[in-house]
Structure formats: structure tokens, C-alpha cells
Amino acid sequence: MPEAAIRIEQVDKRYVGRGREVVALDHVSLTIEEGEFVAFVGPSGCGKSTLLNMIAGIIPMTSGEIVHEGRQVASINRRVGYLTQADSVLPWRTVERNISLPLEYRGVPSTERQKRVEEMLALVDLRGFGKAFPKELSGGMRKRVALAQMLAYEPKTLLMDEPFGALDAQLKLVMQQQLLRIWQEHKKTIVFVTHDLAEAIALASRVVVFSGRPGRIKYIEQIDIPYPRDVFKVRFLPQFEAAYDNLWRELSPEIAKGEDL
Amino acid sequence: MQIDEGAAVGTSAPSKAVRDFEAGLVRRKVLVYVCQLAFGVFFLAFWQWASGRLIDPFFVSSPSAVFGKIYTWLLNGELVRHLSITLYATAIGFLIGSAIGFALGLLFGKFAFLAEVLDPYITALYSIPKLALAPLFIIWFGIGIESKIAVSASIVFFVVFLNTFSGVREVNPIYIHATQIMGASQWGVMRTVIIPSATAWVITGLKVSVPYALVGTVIGEFMSANRGIGFIIAQATGLFDTNSVFAGILILAVVGAIINGLLKVTEGWLLRWRS
Ligand SMILES: Nc1ncnc2c1ncn2[C@@H]1O[C@H](COP(=O)(O)OP(=O)(O)O)[C@@H](O)[C@H]1O
Ligand SMILES: [Mg+2]
Numbered sequence: 001m002p003e004a005a006i007r008i009e010q011v012d013k014r015y016v017g018r019g020r021e022v023v024a025l026d027h028v029s030l031t032i033e034e035g036e037f038v039a040f041v042g043p044s045g046c047g048k049s050t051l052l053n054m055i056a057g058i059i060p061m062t063s064g065e066i067v068h069e070g071r072q073v074a075s076i077n078r079r080v081g082y083l084t085q086a087d088s089v090l091p092w093r094t095v096e097r098n099i100s101l102p103l104e105y106r107g108v109p110s111t112e113r114q115k116r117v118e119e120m121l122a123l124v125d126l127r128g129f130g131k132a133f134p135k136e137l138s139g140g141m142r143k144r145v146a147l148a149q150m151l152a153y154e155p156k157t158l159l160m161d162e163p164f165g166a167l168d169a170q171l172k173l174v175m176q177q178q179l180l181r182i183w184q185e186h187k188k189t190i191v192f193v194t195h196d197l198a199e200a201i202a203l204a205s206r207v208v209v210f211s212g213r214p215g216r217i218k219y220i221e222q223i224d225i226p227y228p229r230d231v232f233k234v235r236f237l238p239q240f241e242a243a244y245d246n247l248w249r250e251l252s253p254e255i256a257k258g259e260d261l
Numbered sequence: 262m263q264i265d266e267g268a269a270v271g272t273s274a275p276s277k278a279v280r281d282f283e284a285g286l287v288r289r290k291v292l293v294y295v296c297q298l299a300f301g302v303f304f305l306a307f308w309q310w311a312s313g314r315l316i317d318p319f320f321v322s323s324p325s326a327v328f329g330k331i332y333t334w335l336l337n338g339e340l341v342r343h344l345s346i347t348l349y350a351t352a353i354g355f356l357i358g359s360a361i362g363f364a365l366g367l368l369f370g371k372f373a374f375l376a377e378v379l380d381p382y383i384t385a386l387y388s389i390p391k392l393a394l395a396p397l398f399i400i401w402f403g404i405g406i407e408s409k410i411a412v413s414a415s416i417v418f419f420v421v422f423l424n425t426f427s428g429v430r431e432v433n434p435i436y437i438h439a440t441q442i443m444g445a446s447q448w449g450v451m452r453t454v455i456i457p458s459a460t461a462w463v464i465t466g467l468k469v470s471v472p473y474a475l476v477g478t479v480i481g482e483f484m485s486a487n488r489g490i491g492f493i494i495a496q497a498t499g500l501f502d503t504n505s506v507f508a509g510i511l512i513l514a515v516v517g518a519i520i521n522g523l524l525k526v527t528e529g530w531l532l533r534w535r536s
Binding site for chain 2 (some may be wrong): 057058076077078086087088090101105133134149
């Protein structure tokens with residue numbers, strides 16, 4: 001049996017601070033196969049970002065293990081691309097110099113870098129903004145810069161934390177369609193956090209529902225809509241509605257629980 | 262959406278409202294310059310008028326005498342001879358002090374434990390008025406240019422060191438993690454994240470320390486020297502030559518203002534990415 005892309009095994013995460021301890025994740029186990037598109041949904045504060053941070057090797061887990069592409073994650077994981085929830089675009093670099101950053105680190109020659117940057121700018125619909133500084137862009141545009149930066153060096157596994165939350169509805173559809181195309185063409189493995197259930201169903205092959213704090217995997221829905229999908233038209237399919245009903249039934253009590261706290 | 266974004270970075274042609282707004286800014290700027298010039302002229306005129314009428318020129322000299330003095334020095338080469346040595350000592354002191362301060366600031370910023378252990382000692386050293394070290398430096402390095410360089414370097418060092426240190430501590434860890442995941446080495450993170458992020462702090466430190474470097478050099482020259490603007494002022498004071506004293510002071514003021522202006526332009530350029 002081939003090794004899974006990401007294997008999460010009995011992972012606990014407790015944040016220990018002065019006089020208090022927050023259980024962010026409680027015994028989470030999940031196996032993500034190569035080429036899968038998995039979406040995480042759950043009430044805010046249930047540990048979705050925490051789990052991505054641990055797959056990326058930014059923070060240590062309290063117990064359990066995560067194995068990515070056959071290697072245990074113990075420190076910074078340079079084999080993933082990570083689009084963080086917080087803005088990570090470097091404000092002192094122009095858009096094009098931000099996008100070329102991972103290529104610079106890899107010693108890609110400058111003419112090749114330039115070519116790649118142009119392709120990426122076109123891909124995220126930011127042509128003409130190469131020379132702008134991040135402060136001149138809107139939040140949604142900066143997210144697209146971060147997306148271009150991540151795609152520029154072609155990591156096989158993409159971790160994306162609410163990437164399209166700041167985009168307006170139409171651009172969101174365009175970007176979702178682009179992402180699906182890239183995922184299919186380049187056979188990537190994607191872990192995608194969102195609070196938009198429709199987005200999760202439209203994109204993912206599996207949707208994982210997390211319970212409110214402490215975060216546990218509560219429910220997993222397989223989405224059997226065949227690819228290639230049209231992110232706009234999938235909404236009208238009966239499978240979409242069925243999946244939405246199932247997921248909402250599992251998710252809504254968790255969200256209500258969160259509001260009680 | 263496209264149109265909005267275009268306007269946000271000024272890729273489309275500016276509208277009339279934008280042009281009016283910008284013209285207003287320019288008019289105000291011009292008015293400020295004119296008033297500044299008028300103030301300077303008024304001040305010099307009053308000085309010239311008061312000297313000899315209200316106050317004995319022996320004490321306050323006069324603009325004509327001061328500019329006459331500077332003009333004489335310009336012609337006989339004294340100005341260049343003394344000013345160059347002062348500027349040279351300042352520049353070298355500045356370079357040495359800021360290079361060491363920057364390097365140690367980066368190092369301490371990276372090793373938080375070391376910084377915490379040495380913190381009280383650094384604070385103690387910082388509290389010493391650096392000018393009090395001048396006599397010591399003259400004993401160590403002699404009355405030549407080296408002791409002046411040492412004074413200005415020691416002043417610049419602390420300001421740059423402390424600012425670099427704070428700058429490194431202030432770096433947003435998100436940037437460090439994001440670039441590490443993208444494949445940055447230790448040096449890559451240093452070059453593309455820590456140094457640029459600390460630049461805002463460092464440049465502030467440099468801006469504050471350059472005038473101090475000049476002061477340090479001149480004080481060193483007051484105490485013992487045979488060349489430099491500080492030497493001219495000290496010598497003239499001994500001879501009760503107020504004209505030369507004022508001429509020396511004026512030269513220092515102008516040089517200080519020019520250096521500050523250059524630094525402001527550099528700062529604006531280096532920090533053009535900030536809102
Ligand atoms: N650095 C931290 N220190 C302490 N608690 C944290 C830290 N980061 C996150 N938490 C807590 O862990 C829980 C999960 O956070 P997070 O992973 O950001 O949730 P989500 O992304 O699902 O909204 C939250 O209750 C949050 O307050
Ligand atoms: Mg989150």
C-alpha cells in the first residue's frame with residue numbers, strides 16, 4: 001500500500017500559558033491520500049489553524065504524530081505550501097519581488113524568475129500590479145499575492161487557511177475555479193480550511209467537520225460529485241444539496257455550542 | 262472592480278479633484294519655504310542691526326563679520342583643511358560605530374538569553390555620558406584623529422546597537438515562518454525578513470546618531486587637537502576672537518542641517534513601503 005500524503009495520528013494540542021491551559025485539539029486522527037482535496041469546516045476556535053500549523057511544522061504537537069510524504073514532521077516543513085490565515089506578504093517587497101521570493105531562495109536565475117512571476121500575476125488576475133507595494137493593495141489582493149507566491153514554487157501539498165474569505169463573491173468563484181484547475185492539472189494534495197460550507201462542498205472530495213473546543217473530528221462527508229466541476233453549477237446538483245443537509249446537520253449544533261460559551 | 266483597483270495605485274490618469282488637491286499641497290509647501298526664507302533674512306538683518314547698536318560686537322559679532330571670516334577661510338583654504346578633518350573623523354566614527362552596533366544588535370536580537378543576561382550591563386554602559394569617555398580616548402589613542410573617531414564611534418554604536426536590537430525583537434514571527442516554509446535558509450531569513458524589518462528602527466537610530474557623531478568629534482577637537490572645526494572654535498575662544506567662534510558654529514550648524522536633510526531623503530526612500 002502506498003504511503004498516504006498526510007497521516008495525522010492521535011494528535012493532541014494543548015496551549016499552556018500562565019495559569020491556564022487550552023485544549024485546542026483532542027485525539028485527532030486523519031489520513032489524507034495523495035491527490036485528495038480535503039476541506040476542514042468547524043466553529044471558529046476549534047483548532048483548524050492549529051492543525052495546519054502543525055502539518056507545516058510551525059508549532060509542536062503535545063502528543064501524537066504527523067507524517068507527511070513518508071517523513072515525520074518535527075520542524076519547519078519545507079515540502080508544503082502554506083497560505084496562512086494571517087497576512088504573510090512581506091510589506092517591504094513589491095508584489096513581484098514577493099512572488100519571486102521562494103524562487104530566490106531556490107537559486108532560480110533571474111530571467112526565469114521574471115517569467116514565472118509574470119505567469120503567476122496573470123493566474124491570480126493581478127497583471128499590472130507587479131511594481132506595487134502591499135500597502136497599496138486591498139486585503140483580497142494581498143491574499144492573491146500570497147497565493148501566487150505559494151504556487152510559484154510548485155509544492156505538491158498545499159495548506160490553505162480561509163484563503164478566499166476576503167474576496168467578493170464573483171472573484172471568489174473565479175479563484176475557486178482556478179484552484180480546482182491547478183489541483184487537477186498538477187495533481188496536488190490540498191487541505192483547505194473554510195467557514196463557507198458551500199465552498200467546501202463545491203471544491204473538496206472530502207469535507208471534515210470539527211466539533212467545537214476541544215477540537216475533534218466529528219463527521220466526514222465524501223462528496224461524490226465528479227471532477228471537473230463547475231464551481232457555480234454544482235450548487236444546483238442533487239448531490240450538493242444532500243451533502244449540504246448532512247454537513248449542516250452536524251455543524252450547526254457545534255456553532256450554537258460555540259455561541260453559548 | 263478593476264477600475265477601483267486601478268485608481269487605488271494610480272494607474273489611471275488623475276482626475277481634476279486629485280490634481281486640485283495636489284496643487285493645494287504644492288502651494289502650501291511653497292508658502293512654507295517663502296516664510297522660512299523670510300524668517301532667516303529677518304533674523305540676520307536684526308542681528309546685523311543690533312550688533313553695535315544694542316550689544317557690543319565683541320560679544321555677538323555680526324553677520325557681515327562672520328560671513329567675511331568664512332569667506333576669508335574659503336579663499337585661503339583653511340575652511341576645507343579644517344572641515345575635511347572634522348567630517349572625515351565623523352564619517353569614519355559613524356561607519357565604525359554603526360557597523361559594530363548593527364552586527365551586535367542582530368546577534369543579541371537572535372540570542373534572547375544572552376541579551377537578557379547582559380541587559381543590566383548594557384544599560385549601565387548606555388547610561389554613561391559618552392562625552393565623559395573623551396579624555397580616556399585621548400589617553401588611549403593620542404591627540405590625533407583616532408581619538409575623535411573613537412568618541413563619535415562610541416556614541417553612534419550605542420544608538421544603532423539598541424535600535425537594531427529592538428528592531429530584531431519586533432519582527433513579526435509570521436514572516437519568519439512563512440519564509441522558512443518557502444525554503445529560506447537562516448541567512449535567507451536574515452536577509453529578506455529580519456534586516457528589512459529592522460531597517461525602520463535602524464534608520465531612526467542612524468538619524469538620531471549622526472548629529473551626535475558630529476558633536477562627539479567636535480568635543481574631541483575642543484579638548485585637544487591641532488586641526489578641525491572644533492579646534493578653530495577652541496583656539497578662537499582663547500583669543501577672544503568672537504567672529505571666528507561664530508563662523509565655526511555657523512559652519513557646524515549648516516553641515517549638521519545638510520547631513521540631516523540627506524538622511525531624511527534616504528529614510529523616505531528606504532521606508533517607501535510603509536503606509
Ligand atoms: N498561541 C496560542 N496560545 C494559546 N492559545 C492559542 C494559541 N493559538 C490558538 N490558541 C487557541 O486554540 C484554539 C484553536 O485556535 P485556532 O487553531 O486558531 O482555531 P480556528 O482556526 O479553528 O479558528 C482557540 O481557542 C485559540 O484561542
Ligand atoms: Mg483559524
